[in-house]
Amino acid sequence: xxxxxxxxxxxxxxxxxxxxxxxxxxxxxxxxxxxxxxxxxxxxxxxxxxxxxxxxxxxxxxxxxxxxxxxxxxxxxxxxxxxxxxxxxxxxxxxxxxxxxxxxxxxxxxxxxxxxxxxxxxxxxxxxxxxxxxxxxxxxxxxxxxxxxxxxxxxxxxxxxxxxxxxxxxxxxxxxxxxxxxxxxxxxxxxxxxxxxxxxxxxxxxxxxxxxxxxxxxxxxxxxxxxxxxxxxxxxxxxxxxxxxxxxxxxxxxxxxxxxxxxxxxxxxxxxxxxxxxxxxxxxxxxxxxxxxxxxxxxxxxxxxxxxxxxxxxxxxxxxxxxxxxxxxxxxxxxxxxxxxxxxxxxxxxxxxxxxxxxxxxxxxxxxxxxxxxxxxxxxxxxxxxxxxxxxxxxxxxxxxxxxxxxxxxxxxxxxxxxxxxxxxxxxxxxxxxxxxxxxxxxxxxxxxxxxxxxxxxxxxxxxxxxxxxxxxxxxxxxxxxx
Amino acid sequence: xxxxxxxxxxxxxxxxxxxxxxxxxxxxxxxxxxxxxxxxxxxxxxxxxxxxxxxxxxxxxxxxxxxxxxxxxxxxxxxxxxxxxxxxxxxxxxxxxxxxxxxxxxxxxxxxxxxxxxxxxxxxxxxxxxxxxxxxxxxxxxxxxxxxxxxxxxxxxxxxxxxxxxxxxxxxxxxxxxxxxxxxxxxxxxxxxxxxxxxxxxxxxxxxxxxxxxxxxxxxxxxxxxxxxxxxxxxxxxxxxxxxxxxxxxxxxxxxxxxxxxxxxxxxxxxxxxxxxxxxxxxxxxxxxxxxxxxxxxxxxxxxxxxxxxxxxxxxxxxxxxxxxxxxxxxxxxxxxxxxxxxxxxxxxxxxxxxxxxxxxxxxxxxxxxxxxxxxxxxxxxxxxxxxx
Numbered sequence: 001x002x003x004x005x006x007x008x009x010x011x012x013x014x015x016x017x018x019x020x021x022x023x024x025x026x027x028x029x030x031x032x033x034x035x036x037x038x039x040x041x042x043x044x045x046x047x048x049x050x051x052x053x054x055x056x057x058x059x060x061x062x063x064x065x066x067x068x069x070x071x072x073x074x075x076x077x078x079x080x081x082x083x084x085x086x087x088x089x090x091x092x093x094x095x096x097x098x099x100x101x102x103x104x105x106x107x108x109x110x111x112x113x114x115x116x117x118x119x120x121x122x123x124x125x126x127x128x129x130x131x132x133x134x135x136x137x138x139x140x141x142x143x144x145x146x147x148x149x150x151x152x153x154x155x156x157x158x159x160x161x162x163x164x165x166x167x168x169x170x171x172x173x174x175x176x177x178x179x180x181x182x183x184x185x186x187x188x189x190x191x192x193x194x195x196x197x198x199x200x201x202x203x204x205x206x207x208x209x210x211x212x213x214x215x216x217x218x219x220x221x222x223x224x225x226x227x228x229x230x231x232x233x234x235x236x237x238x239x240x241x242x243x244x245x246x247x248x249x250x251x252x253x254x255x256x257x258x259x260x261x262x263x264x265x266x267x268x269x270x271x272x273x274x275x276x277x278x279x280x281x282x283x284x285x286x287x288x289x290x291x292x293x294x295x296x297x298x299x300x301x302x303x304x305x306x307x308x309x310x311x312x313x314x315x316x317x318x319x320x321x322x323x324x325x326x327x328x329x330x331x332x333x334x335x336x337x338x339x340x341x342x343x344x345x346x347x348x349x350x351x352x353x354x355x356x357x358x359x360x361x362x363x364x365x366x367x368x369x370x371x372x373x374x375x376x377x378x379x380x381x382x383x384x385x386x387x388x389x390x391x392x393x394x395x396x397x398x399x400x401x402x403x404x405x406x407x408x409x410x411x412x413x414x415x416x417x418x419x420x421x422x423x424x425x426x427x428x429x430x431x432x433x434x435x436x437x438x439x440x441x442x443x444x445x446x447x448x449x450x451x452x453x454x455x456x457x458x459x460x461x462x463x464x465x466x467x468x469x470x471x472x473x474x475x476x477x478x479x480x481x482x483x
Numbered sequence: 484x485x486x487x488x489x490x491x492x493x494x495x496x497x498x499x500x501x502x503x504x505x506x507x508x509x510x511x512x513x514x515x516x517x518x519x520x521x522x523x524x525x526x527x528x529x530x531x532x533x534x535x536x537x538x539x540x541x542x543x544x545x546x547x548x549x550x551x552x553x554x555x556x557x558x559x560x561x562x563x564x565x566x567x568x569x570x571x572x573x574x575x576x577x578x579x580x581x582x583x584x585x586x587x588x589x590x591x592x593x594x595x596x597x598x599x600x601x602x603x604x605x606x607x608x609x610x611x612x613x614x615x616x617x618x619x620x621x622x623x624x625x626x627x628x629x630x631x632x633x634x635x636x637x638x639x640x641x642x643x644x645x646x647x648x649x650x651x652x653x654x655x656x657x658x659x660x661x662x663x664x665x666x667x668x669x670x671x672x673x674x675x676x677x678x679x680x681x682x683x684x685x686x687x688x689x690x691x692x693x694x695x696x697x698x699x700x701x702x703x704x705x706x707x708x709x710x711x712x713x714x715x716x717x718x719x720x721x722x723x724x725x726x727x728x729x730x731x732x733x734x735x736x737x738x739x740x741x742x743x744x745x746x747x748x749x750x751x752x753x754x755x756x757x758x759x760x761x762x763x764x765x766x767x768x769x770x771x772x773x774x775x776x777x778x779x780x781x782x783x784x785x786x787x788x789x790x791x792x793x794x795x796x797x798x799x800x801x802x803x804x805x806x807x808x809x810x811x812x813x814x815x816x817x818x819x820x821x822x823x824x825x826x827x828x829x830x831x832x833x834x835x836x837x838x839x840x841x842x843x844x845x846x847x848x849x850x851x852x853x854x855x856x857x858x859x860x861x862x863x864x865x866x867x868x869x870x871x872x
Contacts, residue, residue: 006537009526016522020515110825114832124833129781129824132839196512199521230675234682268518397846453517457524464529468536469576 001043003261004214011040012265019269020194030161030188033169040170041134048133052168055098059143060163062091066150067157088151095140102130103137107336135174137333139167141300146181148304155182162188171266175258177276178296184271192270200449202267203456204441207463209260212253214471216430220250222472224418229395232408236415240408242427243418244388247395249430252280255294279434281387284379286350289387297333301326316359323355324348339393339402346390532573534564543704546734546741653865654721659688660864663714666726666775668695672838673849677724680853684866690718698731699756708756711763715770722864723764724856726775727757728796729842732788745791753792758799765805771863772806773856774799778815781822781841809859814851815844 001008015036022029042049066087109125116122146163149155158166158181166184228235228243235243256277263273276295283289290298306326312319324345331344360366368375389406396402448456530537538561541553564570654660662681664674674691681689692714697705707727714720734741735752742749757774764772774796777789793810800808815836817823822841825833836848844852860866 013523013526016515016519106825110833110835117831122831124818127823127825127833131841193512194515197515197518198512199518200513202518203522227675231679233679234675401846449513453521454524456521458528460522460525461528461532464525465532465573466576468529468533469573469580 001040003258003265004210007043011036012268016268020197023194023270024191026191030165033165034161037165037168037170037173041168041173044134045131051098051133051136052139053164055095055139055143056164056167058094059091059147059167060158060160062087062094063147063150063157063163066091066147084151088147091147092144095144099136099140101128102132104332104336106130138176138178139173141178141297141333142167142180145178145300145304149180149182155185158185158188169266169271171262171269171271172273175255175262176294176296177259177262177273178300179273183274187271194270197270198267199456200445202264203460204445204448205260205264205267207460207467208441209257209262209264210464210467212257212260214467216426217250217254217257218472219426219470220246220253220423223420224423225250225395227416227418229401229405232405233411234414234416235408235411235418236413237409237411239416239419240405240411242424244392244405245431246423246427248281248384248388248391249427251391251394252277253430279438281384281431281434282380283383283387284376285354286347286383286386287354289383290347290351297330301330305329319355320352323351327351334394338399339396342399342402343390343394346386346393350386530560531564531569534561535570536573537561543701545701546736654686656685659686660722660866661718661720662687662689662722662724662860663718663720664689664691664724665711665714666693666724667697667729668693669726669729669775669777669843671695672844672846673852676846676849677853677856680850680857684857686866690720696730698727698729699760700731700733700735700753708760708763711760715764715767719767720770722771722773722860724773724775724860725760725764727760728777728789728792731792732785744788750795754795754799757795758802761799761803761806765803768805770805771860772803773859773863774806774808775852775856776808776810776812778811778844778852779822781837785842786822807859807863809856811852811855814855815848 001011015033018032018036019029022032038049038052041052066084106127106129109127113124117124146155146158146167150157162185163181165188166179166181169179169184172179224239224243225247228240229247232240232243259276263275266273274296278292278295280289280292283292306322309322309325310318311322325348327344327348328341329344330347331340331342334340334343361368370378392405393399393402396405448459451459534557538554538557541550541557544550544553561570664670664677666674670691670693674693678689678691681687694705694707694710697707699707702708715723731753732744734743735749736742737748737752740748742752761772761774764770776793776796780786780789790812793812797808797810800806815822815826817826822837824835824837824839824841824845826836828834834847834851835845836851837843838845857866
């Protein structure tokens with residue numbers, strides 16, 4: 001079920017009413033919310049509902065035994081701490097196995113078979129060709145955070161139904177944000193007051209997200225990005241550069257648009273999710289970028305990968321190794337292609353270089369080469385273009401296609417007419433919007449909150465129609481659904 | 484890496500703390516009933532203002548119970564909305580943006596999907612020229628182009644036995660062969676690649692155009708016969724590549740009756756529409772047409788339907804001198820002879836030729852198909868780069 005559809009509007013209207021009527025009665029509310037999430041997820045493919053439910057069961061059982069530490073069989077003979085680690089390891093392995101089977105095995109099998117074939121060794125590894133379940137990367141990461149946090153003693157075991165509601169909660173199920181159990185469990189236990197629903201903020205987020213997805217993202221995709229990436233050689237270098245900038249805007253509008261809608265929908269149900277974006281193209285370093293882009297993934301990678309690997313506590317070489325490893329795996333999280341690995345590699349290398357320069361500057365007491373204002377502008381330009389360079393690999397379907405795209409930047413002829421004034425205005429306007437004062441949304445929200453319910457409804461209705469008019473017919477899936 | 488600490492996109496929110504509804508939310512919050520009233524009013528208003536579009540989208544669904552129930556829901560809403568003029572703001576907005584319901588929109592771009600057709604009816608509503616029980620779709624084409632074939636596709640000449648089309652005059656860089664690559668979403672995934680490969684020959688000037696979710700069964704969604712006449716008139720291509728079918732295994736209307744897919748009536752009507760498209764392209768006796776068959780598909784039921792469509796395409800092409808049907812099933816067979824995303828290439832390596840949907844082509848698959856089609860085109864016309872005028 002896609003957010004920007006009438007079907008979802010009808011579905012959510014029912015869920016909203018049921019939610020607030022039954023919320024005071026958890027024994028009724030929890031199964032109903034779980035059922036709603038199953039309907040939402042099953043709308044794509046009912047078969048994968050079983051995978052989701054299996055993930056719920058496996059992780060709850062593992063979390064249960066990890067919490068207990070000792071049981072009568074298996075690790076019963078081990079000490080409490082050892083048993084807990086054993087169960088956590090088992091849970092992580094189970095989740096990685098699920099991810100591996102559906103997402104990574106074919107990539108590995110094909111690459112390995114081709115490598116062997118190039119050495120004259122035949123006997124290809126079998127490929128599975130499973131359809132990738134929507135949202136699998138998101139909910140398996142949430143599940144892993146649950147059992148790791150239990151193993152670390154950071155959270156308590158959740159009741160089975162609570163855990164099922166948490167892992168399958170439909171607003172964040174298919175494309176995040178990656179909400180941790182520590183953030184969700186207290187909210188599941190609480191009974192929010194139905195007299196205080198933060199509606200102005202929620203409606204604002206939902207409408208903003210719809211506008212970003214349906215209008216901005218779709219417009220740039222159809223007007224320049226898809227065409228130029230499909231055949232860069234038929235376009236001038238300036239068009240190719242504009243298409244790369246436009247893709248930077250498109251993927252931000254698409255992903256942050258989904259997040260806005262997810263957070264808004266959750267707010268209407270009485271839940272507050274962590275934020276996922278903070279004007280990422282304002283970043284003046286790549287480290288700064290990762291504080292602002294897909295924030296729930298970056299903190300997951302930090303807490304469950306970078307820190308356990310040793311973080312920056314085991315010397316300079318280990319720190320750089322850890323940075324590279326985290327970013328390479330972060331790239332692989334998006335998909336099993338070499339392009340995603342390169343995308344992560346670019347980020348890892350530049351993060352390491354940034355750190356190297358910073359440490360050198362701190363060690364030598366070197367003062368900045370450029371005055372503060374100019375220096376920040378240069379750093380912003382460099383950061384933004386590194387991010388854009390990496391996006392070329394992220395968007396291209398193959399390594400050769402990415403190289404063709406980069407080569408076409410030097411194309412001085414064949415202007416194909418895609419750099420229309422509107423495309424230029426939308427691309428650079430959206431980038432400029434990242435530098436707007438951060439209180440614009442609060443001002444709009446407060447203005448909306450001051451309206452009567454009928455006026456609020458009129459604003460919502462007219463906004464929905466305006467978005468529908470400005471956007472294309474039909475809704476393309478969100479980019480991050482494929483991850 | 485370090486903890487996200489800056490305020491997020493829209494809310495000076497819970498960074499670092501537990502993201503829970505807090506005292507601020509209580510201060511700003513309103514009662515759930517009021518939220519429901521505002522939201523419901525907003526949805527009702529949006530529906531009332533947008534009723535024509537909702538009915539249009541409902542009517543463009545595949546014929547069947549889901550479409551019928553959707554139309555039954557939206558038709559009275561649209562009537563009420565139109566009766567009081569609530570449809571006008573949307574109409575004005577569409578007109579201001581250059582979109583009208585009669586504009587075959589979406590021809591400009593891949594996903595600009597504004598659609599053609601009367602909003603109140605999904606029936607193709609053809610102005611039929613009954614030919615042996617076959618009703619042709621209204622095309623808007625000239626009389627000659629609209630002439631209906633009467634050849635039964637099941638008795639037409641088998642593919643490969645038709646007379647070879649006469650080679651076109653050798654193109655040169657100054658006088659290139661004009662090629663149009665047109666079709667549904669399949670073309671989206673190889674059209675640009677084919678244009679690029681064609682450009683590399685130095686003697687082909689290629690263009691591509693596609694419309695997502697389109698085909699020949701639902702001219703109310705997208706009227707390809709009308710569009711193809713426009714393209715032929717505007718660009719006068721020397722060669723045309725057409726590919727349809729992925730969206731066509733659905734019911735269509737024959738003589739006002741809905742015909743089930745692959746029933747006799749359906750096959751007769753669909754064959755006539757395919758033949759009609761071929762005739763519209765080849766009205767110019769110097770123009771050649773390549774009709775691309777559907778590749779092998781992952782879903783066995785869907786694949787079976789595509790096989791039946793391919794038989795129709797092959798039969799109709801076989802009955803026409805300047806039309807060549809190109810089978811693509813063998814090109815994309817996996818190692819075991821069935822569907823596979825990964826097909827062994829000439830170097831013995833596995834190539835990822837299909838998208839994960841089991842239908843469309845990947846970039847590599849698009850390159851393979853494009854090369855096959857250019858090879859076939861080369862058999863029909865001299866594409867030697869050294870050709871001089």
